[in-house]
Amino acid sequence: MPERLAIHGGKPVTTEPIPSGVHGPSVIDEREIKAVNDVLRSGNLFRFVENSNVAAFEKSAAELLGVKYTLMVNSGTSALICALTGLGIGPGDEVILPAYTFIATAAAIVAVGAVPVIAEIDNSLGMDPADAARKISPHTKAILPVHMQGVPCSLDKLISLARKHNLKVVEDCCQCIGGQYKGAYTGTFGDAGAWSLNYYKVISCGEGGLVFTNDYDVYERAAFASDPAMPMWMSEKEWQNPPFSRQCYRPSEVMGAIARVQLAKLENILSNTRRLKKAFLAELDAPRGYTPQFVDDPNGECGISAAIIIEDPNLVPTYAEALKAEGVSAGTVYNEGFPDRHIYRYWNSILFKNSPHRSNYPWKDPQYRGNVEYSPDMCPQTLSILSRTLRFGFNVNMHDTHARLLASAVNKVDAALG
Numbered sequence: 001m002p003e004r005l006a007i008h009g010g011k012p013v014t015t016e017p018i019p020s021g022v023h024g025p026s027v028i029d030e031r032e033i034k035a036v037n038d039v040l041r042s043g044n045l046f047r048f049v050e051n052s053n054v055a056a057f058e059k060s061a062a063e064l065l066g067v068k069y070t071l072m073v074n075s076g077t078s079a080l081i082c083a084l085t086g087l088g089i090g091p092g093d094e095v096i097l098p099a100y101t102f103i104a105t106a107a108a109i110v111a112v113g114a115v116p117v118i119a120e121i122d123n124s125l126g127m128d129p130a131d132a133a134r135k136i137s138p139h140t141k142a143i144l145p146v147h148m149q150g151v152p153c154s155l156d157k158l159i160s161l162a163r164k165h166n167l168k169v170v171e172d173c174c175q176c177i178g179g180q181y182k183g184a185y186t187g188t189f190g191d192a193g194a195w196s197l198n199y200y201k202v203i204s205c206g207e208g209g210l211v212f213t214n215d216y217d218v219y220e221r222a223a224f225a226s227d228p229a230m231p232m233w234m235s236e237k238e239w240q241n242p243p244f245s246r247q248c249y250r251p252s253e254v255m256g257a258i259a260r261v262q263l264a265k266l267e268n269i270l271s272n273t274r275r276l277k278k279a280f281l282a283e284l285d286a287p288r289g290y291t292p293q294f295v296d297d298p299n300g301e302c303g304i305s306a307a308i309i310i311e312d313p314n315l316v317p318t319y320a321e322a323l324k325a326e327g328v329s330a331g332t333v334y335n336e337g338f339p340d341r342h343i344y345r346y347w348n349s350i351l352f353k354n355s356p357h358r359s360n361y362p363w364k365d366p367q368y369r370g371n372v373e374y375s376p377d378m379c380p381q382t383l384s385i386l387s388r389t390l391r392f393g394f395n396v397n398m399h400d401t402h403a404r405l406l407a408s409a410v411n412k413v414d415a416a417l418g
């Protein structure tokens, strides 16, 4: 007999709240405060100063990632825009992205004048390589896989698909800072990678981003894209590409100073989250009514989240309510009530092809010969998976006991309902 569930009057697994919270900002201490104070006292807030914090952050990130070139910018969206510009993606081009990612990924594609093409996700909650293959057209120039919630997507297959069709790859690692895939950092498999350092990410300086690549030309063009005056600041250097002017995505030294300290804390944050997720997984019984999210490389992922995919769609609300009654709140990813901007269905500005300009660029750009169509139900597989997905987050404020309580609640509910 399964234990009586709390929704049926049984004793809940826990009555103490399970700590939640953001990652990077939770570990802010005197080191970040001192770093910011030092910048303010120096009066040097601009990035092109001697002993620049931004430059030091870029250098440490390059060493960590094992890449040749890194460029700090003011957001993850800017990082994606600079990466795409660096790769020469623009008007007339289609870029394939997954149906589950922050709307900023699609916005970055539109910002460079290219057309986003939305592909299904698979059980990894990342881009489905089979559907990405179906979405390739004569206009496709790049694919933009996203590693959601610290879990790398099916990278091997996506990279070989891209190579086969001669497509560029930009990896959106905004939610996967420090995440690895089969021994190398995410973002280093494609032609360029992007981090976000906004408030919610693994490490944070409030707002910020990083572009990284091993290709000098991509780096240099990304740098031009990040600052209209870049070729002038760096005038002593011999640029290898003709300079162009775009927008200004420059970070300040205050951002660089915080990011630098946070980067030094990355290993510690991830060793905690990975330990918590392992404790959760070790406590889980064999699933009855759900499938765990597919994780290709359990040792490399960030460990900041776990997801279970309920098999019977009718049971999803009951699972969610039952877990809540056990003292554990699991986030439902897709339900009609809550417009989550991470799901393509709610990207109205994209689905309606809303343009900032009367020319209806990029969709009506004369260079664009394709005719991509969008509709709210165009990715049924994605909606099916996300409507059945329940998520748990792990963060540095939690102890192993909390992770085990989460698992016990899942076990108890699954034994009764599964």
Ligand SMILES: *Cc1c(COP(=O)(O)O)cnc(C)c1O
Binding pocket: 074, 075, 076, 077, 078, 101, 102, 104, 105, 146, 172, 174, 175, 196, 197, 198, 207, 208, 209
């Ligand atoms: C946060 C995020 C972005 C954008 O980052 P910002 O720093 O907010 O511009 C892009 N893609 C994904 C997957 C994200 O989570």
